[in-house]
Amino acid sequence: MARSGPIRILLAKPGLDGHDRGIRLVLRALRDAGMEVIYTGLRTSPEQIVRAAIEEDVEAIGLSSLSGAHETHFLEVSRLLTEQGAEDVLLFGGGIIPKQDLDSLNNAGFHRLYPPGTPLEQIVADLQQQLRSKRKGE
């Protein structure tokens, strides 16, 4: 059944990182653009993130990390989603992600990783476009 209605997104900060300026700005911009966004707050484990994503029936999960622990947490979220049969949820991320790590994250489904300073309108437009075409494909 094709989805309709507002786009639903979960934003989360996995691990112990407390830098939440970026994710809160994205939260605000996505809400201002009419999306329904759930933010789970600091220190959410990959298990909690995936559980919340399934319960809330979101179409995308956005993760943020600026502490260097992105590989551990992002890859675990991707693995758990697949394990739960929810691999159709779109994954994206943000923070300080070294170029060297982009390939492994790409392979795990994170095709969009927004560094600090990415224009908010770009993130909004990007997600709208991807999720619209995804809905059409369903």
Next chain:
Amino acid sequence: MTQDSHPGGDWLERCWRPFVEKHPERQDHFLTAGGLPIGPMQAHDLNEPGAGEFPFTRGIHPSMYRGRLWTMRQYAGYSSPTETNARFRYLLEKGQTGLSVAFDLPTQIGYDSDAPASLGEVGRVGVPINTIDDLDLLLDSIPIDSVSISMTINSTAPILLALLVALAKRRGVDPKKLRGTFQNDILKEFIARGTQRFPVEPSMRLVVDVIEYCQQEVPSFYPISISGYHIREAGSTAAQEIAFTLADGIAYMEACKNRGLDLVAVGRRLSFFFNSHNQLFEEIAKFRAARRMWANICRSRFGLTDEKACQLRFHSQTGGSTLQAMEPSNNVVRVTIQAIAAILGGTQSLHTNGWDEALSLPSEEAASLALRTQQIIAKESGIPDSVDPLGGSPFIEELTDGIEKEALSLIEDIDERGGMIHAIRDGFARRAIEDSAYRAQLDQDSGVSTPVGVERDGEIPDAPFSVDPAVEAMRKSSLEKHRENRDNDLVQNHLVKIEEAARGEVNMIPVMINALESGCTLGEICSTLTGVFGEFQDHG
């Protein structure tokens, strides 16, 4: 501005001369490169309060850097105690004059390296320290009775204090000789930095425990560094940065008063920590306004007449969030401007960021260049040879007054909410900062304030530094050995004592010292404390 009655004569006679007779300046005469004399502080009216006089707008010392340069204190730490020790020794060799420890997130939040919550975070943004042996390795061959040590540690500051005292005892060093600073500023963690472990009330108790213990046993330490740095990084304006920081300061002074501590002694050992961003004149004005405001707050709210207790001493760091990942070598210039702002603003110590820190932790070369930047300003620019050289400039004075006015009005709003603890609970502080961050981002997005060299979809270079992921496994096995080699019954007894102390009202530091000496770890103590205090939970 409070006008004081001063002993007769102008500033030079009543303040500067008696001071330099006791504390000689670095040189007998200061000259420009062309040979013109540079006198001490310049002023239109030397009868006005000058540097070294209440309310200290122009600086806390009469001779400022003509007497002694600021402390160059680079924040460092990563991977393991041994590797961080090597970086410390490298920085000391290069002429750094104080140490500043960056701890990893598990240590800051109170988890051992082998805890499930620490997965992926060990040694990433700082050094893991869980036991007295870890701290011993971190400070190996470093004389802790002469090198001052600053620790960016908040929730677990009491444990790091206890570890440091235990280490001093182990090395036969009198704790009274230890010098340095604990950040120990939990309120800004709730507002902007996010490493709080316990709810606000027990956290405040621990903050005061550290202040009280240091006052008695480690008197040369600054037991708290009230920080606007992270508030600014979270997106606040300059005026919000100092308003929330000074409001936090008011909350700590009140907590110390309620504990029955001598506020003069507390005030004399308070320190502050501010950010230094690109807007040169606004930043300079901010530092001047903060000094004047704090002096007046100490006098009017807390009735302090002791001038030293009213002085706002501060560390500063250049603005991490101003660094760009694109064309990152441009950051050297940003850091230089920001460093000059902090120095013209009268900072007591300074950390300059590495140019590559938008990409990862700084490489050794970048950390060294950052320190060299300070040394060039100190030795080659002539900036430290005058005192508050911009003071009296109509523009700077107007900006100083303007920031003071805005910050005072924000502090009034906070007062009306019942003080900073309430302004944290009701979300006021976070909302105000987030609104500013959102506005700044929209300005940047729309091109009003786009940084130089930053383009949409521009090239981002490789990260210059990475932490060896093997460190996590190494830490696990060393902790395993630690737990095997200690008397575990004794450890349990000490943890029970920690629990009892937490339920009571005693100062926690002495029981923590005993526990750590018996081999208890930071993580064990923290999980015992959460059993009594509960745990902070973020709901987004």
